[in-house]
Each structure stands twice: as C-alpha cells, then as structure tokens.
Amino acid sequence: MAVEHTDEVELIVDAWRRERPDLDSDPLLVLSRVTRLARRLDLARATAFASRDLDAWEFDVLSALRRAGSPYELSPGTLGQQTLVTSGTMTNRVDRLESRGYVERRPAPNDRRGVLVRLTKKGRAVVDAAFEDLLAQERDLLAALPQSDRNQLADALQSLLSALEN
Known part of the structure; x- marks a missing residue:
C-alpha cells in the first residue's frame, strides 16, 4: 500500500x-x-x-534603474513609484546609494529644478551580478517542478493577481 x-x-x-x-x-x-x-x-x-553586500531595497532601486535601459536613469519620483516608497524615503535611499558609488545625481535636462538618478558603472556591475545570483537562487527553488508545471503555475498566479489587482 x-x-x-x-x-x-x-x-x-x-x-x-x-x-x-x-x-x-x-x-x-x-x-x-x-x-x-x-x-x-x-x-x-x-x-x-x-553575496553582493546589498540590501533588498538597494537591489530594488538599482534594478529599476538597470531596467530603464541606457542611460540607466530615472527621476526620484519614478523610482519611488516603481519601488513603492515615498519621496522622502527615496531621497534617503538615493543618498545612501550615492555614498556607495552606485548612483549619481545629475540635473534633469528639461527641468531646471529636476534631478535624475543615474546608475554608475559600479552600480551596474553590482546589480547585474546580484541579478545573476538571484536567478540562480530562484532556479534552485523551482528545480523540483517540470517546465510544464512552472508554466501552468505562472499562468494561474497571473490570473489570480490580475483578478485581485483589477
């Protein structure tokens, strides 16, 4: 039995x-x-x-900039929207990332009072490496499922989230 x-x-x-x-x-x-x-x-x-000496919030901000594409820059407001934090929190986060050499502030070309946050080469290298590490960890988590089950699970979760978010 x-x-x-x-x-x-x-x-x-x-x-x-x-x-x-x-x-x-x-x-x-x-x-x-x-x-x-x-x-x-x-x-x-x-x-x-x-493994890359990053906190999750640091990865969130750096990855938002990386996903933006070249020249890897966004306004602090857009960064706050994408990472779901207030403008005050984002200012603090940008300050900390800037002190580590991962981002730099530069004037917005079309707004004299505006600022853009740009990913530095050092920031790009660390976020790329952390993303590779993250994908390896996530692949390990899903290793027990065949690809067809992963696809079915992804579809089911997307359907559930769509229903809840709309």
Whole structure:
C-alpha cells in the first residue's frame, strides 16, 4: 500500500477540518503554501543580495534603474513609484546609494529644478551580478517542478493577481 506524501499545510488543514468541519478550509491549501514559498523566496533573495553586500531595497532601486535601459536613469519620483516608497524615503535611499558609488545625481535636462538618478558603472556591475545570483537562487527553488508545471503555475498566479489587482 502506497503512502501519500503529506506536507505540513495538509496536516494543518486536516486538523482544521476535524475541528471545524463547518468551514471550508481549502483556501489554506493554496495560500498557506504560497506563504511558505514566499518565506523561502525571501531567504533566497537575501542570500543572493548578501553575496553582493546589498540590501533588498538597494537591489530594488538599482534594478529599476538597470531596467530603464541606457542611460540607466530615472527621476526620484519614478523610482519611488516603481519601488513603492515615498519621496522622502527615496531621497534617503538615493543618498545612501550615492555614498556607495552606485548612483549619481545629475540635473534633469528639461527641468531646471529636476534631478535624475543615474546608475554608475559600479552600480551596474553590482546589480547585474546580484541579478545573476538571484536567478540562480530562484532556479534552485523551482528545480523540483517540470517546465510544464512552472508554466501552468505562472499562468494561474497571473490570473489570480490580475483578478485581485483589477
């Protein structure tokens, strides 16, 4: 007789079903697993960034600039929108990144009072290396799933997020 593989989430759901059979605890089967995966992802990201002496917020700002394409610059306001922080927080973050030599401020060409934040060569090198490390960590997290399952999971998560964000 084959023994079914049971994970911690299934044990928790089975206990809730026993104690509260009047409630549908099926959402836990998905969302508790998503939470556990998110914790593992956070640890993997922290490992990838720590290997480059970066905090997650530093990677977020540097990667926003890198994704902008050459000349790898954005206004502080756009950076704040992309990284979901206030203008005051972004000012502090740019100051800290500038002190590490990862970004530089320059005047905005079409706005005398405006400023652009530009990724330096040093900043580009560190964000590129951290991104490579991150992708390796994330590939390791997904290694147990065949590509077809990854595609199906990505599609299902996109559908769920689209429904929640609209």
